[in-house]
Amino acid sequence: MDERRAREVLTAAGLPADAALLALGENAVFGAGDVVVKIGRDVELLARAERELAVGAWLSEAGVPAVRPVEPKARLVDGHPVTVWHRLPAAVRPAGPADLARLLRLVHALPSPPFALPRRELLGGVERWLRLAGDAIDPADAAYLRARRDGFAAASSALTPHLPPGPIHGDALPRNVHVGPEGPVLVDLETFSADLREHDLVVLALSRDRYGLPAEAYDAFTAAYGWDVREWDGCTVLRGARETASCAWVAQHAPASPKALAEFRRRVASLRDNDPEVRWYPF
Helix, strand or coil: HHHHHHHHHHCCCCCCCCCCCECCCCEHHHEEEEEEEECCCCCCHHHHHHHHHHHHHHHHHCCCCCCCCCCCCCCCEEEEEEEECCCCCCCCCCHHHHHHHHHCCCCCCCCCCCCCCCCCCCCCCHHHHHHHHHHHHHHHHHHHHHHHHHHHHHHHHHHCCCCCCCCEECCCCHHHEEEECCCEEEEECCCEECCCHHHHHHHHHHHHHHHHCHHHHHHHHHHHHHHCHHHHHCCHHHHHHHHHHHHHHCCHHHHHHHHHHHHHHHHHHHHHHCCCCCCCCCC
């Protein structure tokens, strides 16, 4: 879905056609006055859009600072799910790891919501991403990642958690926190799941080791949360699953991007060499 198509859907939904485009990816996101409109790329995202609205309403009722829906149900407009949200005020500063940790503590203290949340399927997209990569990547690398996927899927299912399982954000990074005048607010609720709480904590541990998050920033995260997931025996398993998924995700971009292909090769080599500290670069 390109911007032109997204604006056609916006108009068909009776929303301002001159809204400002804020983001364009799996969703097109527009800002119009005091609302934000998200348009999904196809009808397959309708159930996820409905669940995200339910999560937003549930968090609001539970007192967790998070984006709030304007309309309780998603619209289906010309085959695209459309959701409308209250627009947040301008950020007063960038979000940091400690801001994220404090919000995760609130989320992790919640009981299950009155609706079903899916499991956090980290490895569910690996096959599709490798298929999209096609001949751009070495078949031996694809086979290696499939074997890793299968191994980590089995190992993950056998883990004994340290924390009680329950609702998680699912993509716990500072970029999914907005710090407005009234403090940090959780955003991008699409990946909310019911699974091991440790999933939300391994993300920052991996950011420290792979993506250049400074040690002091990670320490601020663990201090604000109250526990370091690296102390848990299962951390290496969830980390390995996330690394496998992250590597395969980059692969899908390799056919059209030499930069993505180079990053994919860097990541695969570091996994094959069992070197946990080779720097990876966001793509």
